[in-house]
Amino acid sequence: DGGITQSPKYLFRKEGQNVTLSCEQNLNHDAMYWYRQDPGQGLRLIYYSQIVNDFQKGDIAEGYSVSREKKESFPLTVTSAQKNPTAFYLCASSVAAGDIQYFGAGTRLSVL
């Protein structure tokens, strides 16, 4: 079945540690996105990529980094510079930028 797979489902980060969230899609979509969702809030865009080897900062990119070396993969690293990383992280993809977005099941990140 085609879809978007995020892993892990739950992740814990220690002080000063970088952690990487995985996002893989087999939908052959060009565009991929990372969002952060805080309790009771909407989705805020962290980074997006319209094509392989290219990505742009979203509204809240500070403390995060991404790569897009393969079409199907768009990992997100939460660096130690992100002082408040506890949130629900959602990855999405679309055929092209601006088209319908399909979401993964999310990763819930907490700080130890």
Added chain:
Amino acid sequence: QQPVQSPQAVILREGEDAVINCSSSKALYSVHWYRQKHGEAPVFLMILLKGGEQKGHEKISASFNEKKQQSSLYLTASQLSYSGTYFCGTDSGSARQLTFGSGTQLTVLP
């Protein structure tokens, strides 16, 4: 700038209707609607494009007033499964990315 959704929350009985509104201060190219159940991923409902094209589920209807930069989602004869948080995402057409509203929490009671 984030679109404004109203109401913030609504409680219905099964079979009743509801309207959720989304308003932007920017000119819009498209409006997307998603529903998210607690702890789950958002699910696509409807996309409305400048010029009148719409794509979405048969049982969901929505409108897009380009001049007023507003969209409304119409939920008729609500079912228990309609419960969740509804988000609108707006695309101004420049960067082709979505900016989401803070959501409308819909609860349908038996």
